[in-house]
Structure formats: structure tokens, C-alpha cells
Amino acid sequence: MAYQIETRKAGRLLTCDACGAEVGVSCFDHPRAGVSTMTVRPGEWTPEGIGADNMFTTRASAEQAITQLCALGDEWARAEYRVTEMPAGCSCGEWSGEACAWSGPASATVEIEFMPAHLRSTHEAARNVGVYPHNGAVRCYVSRDCALEMLESDGEWCHVVGPVAQAEVLALLAGRMRERLDAAQGAGEGA
């Protein structure tokens, strides 16, 4: 999982001391009057401006980097920071040949191992699928929906990596099948 730092700096508002109007540098109507600086609502959260190395493998290392940013003082110290998970994509395209458009937090993906089509006949002939990675199987992270689709349509050659994710995805799959059965039953009774 990857993390990044986002920041938002408070905006500044300049107002004319004579009329109170919001001004750019000085008031058009009162060029001799002073201007006051006010700190106003914070801006948008953005990963921009943090620097090129804004990618961390752990939340803790990102938080440590925030401490270092604050130590730079001035604007850096005044800005707000937060650590966010970098959005991940779905790698189902490695299996289907066409990637879907899903994007979301990496924690919402599951790791799937599948046997590429061109290796299947060999493994079938040998009656032994072997063990990853020596058997040529591919591992990729996909969205839960795509994981379900892979298991449903290609379950013989796909499986979820890791017992926790496996149990979770199988439970989802079971729920989906139950829904279908109920729907089919309902339709049967209606006829």
C-alpha cells in the first residue's frame, strides 16, 4: 500500500484599512491607506508542493516526513497536513486483456493469482499446476467486483491470495449466488 502527504495552506485575504474592501495589493480608491492581512478558510487538500518524493510505503514514514516539513518553519509550519492512501487501479486487464476503469483505495483491492491461458494446457497435461512463481502464474491486485467475476467465470484457474482475503471474497461470492438462487426461485414461484 502506498501513502502520500496532502497539504492545504490557509488562504490570505488583503483588505483596505479605509473601506474594508477586499483588495489585491492596495486599494484602488484609497491607495494611501494601509492594508490588513487576514487568514481565511483553508484551501483545497492537494499533494502538490510537497516535493517529488511524496510516496511512502507506511503511514508512519509519511507522518515522520510531515514532522520534517513542519520543522522548515514559516509557511510549512503553518500549513495543515494529512496522510492519504494513494488511489490504486484495478489490474484485471492482466487477466481479461482489457483493464476496467475502477480506481479506489488500495485497501479495497484483493490479490488474485491466475494461470495465463497459454500455460493452461501444459499444466493440464501434467495434471499438476505447480506453485507460484515457478509455475508461471501471475499475481495482480484487482477490485472486489473484478475478483468476483474472475472467480465466477474462471474459478478453476484463479484464486485469491491470502486466507483472510480468500474468506472475505468467498463470502461475497456465496452471497451473490444466494441472491441469484432466491431470484430464480422467486421467478419460478411466480410462473
Ligand SMILES: [Zn+2]
Ligand atoms: Zn479602500
Ligand SMILES: [Zn+2]
Ligand atoms: Zn477490474
